[in-house]
Amino acid sequence: MHRFGAAAVLAAAGLLLAFPTGASAAPADTGEVVVFRTEVAQLTTYDSPRGCHKLPADAHVLVNRSDRPVRVYGDPFCLTPGLTVQPGYGAHVVPGSGSFSG
Template identity: 40%
Template sequence: MRIRRIASVLLASALLVMGVVGSAGAQAPSGQVLVFIADAAVPVEKFQNPQGCHALPTGTHVVINDTDRAITLHPTPTCTGPGIELAPGHGAHELPAFGGFQA
């Protein structure tokens, strides 16, 4: 009987930890991703608390990741194909090869 009780407590603890870890990863990044086109002094697009895949506008020249998590730049607007990671607080310049980003 004692072994069952210990096993039940361990199983419940493991499930609780897995639930906490799983829910933390599902949260959207906090902040925004700013997108500029060539010769634009202000962002042409702001993605507030982005989640999932977002297509970049035609002519995107600069992307700034002003969120608290890394985003991934992809060659297609549907976020397929190999991507490069853009760390929080960093930007990327000269982006004609990228069509979307995943947050």
């Protein structure tokens, strides 16, 4: 009986360490979102982006190099339903008036 109780306490402690709570559980805002526009334009880089960002008018590809998902929208105000781009992945974006949020 005593072993079971100790094992349960250790298991609960392990779960608390694996899934921290409170302010320390928030993911760090690290990384960047990179947007490819054209072969003659430099890459546009957004460091640790938060909130809504309008994409350049000639944007073609968005690459999420941050540590959390970003959402790509078809409008400049991040209002329409969007596509989620996971960390380490990219997406084609329609040139025009799109945006993304991090």
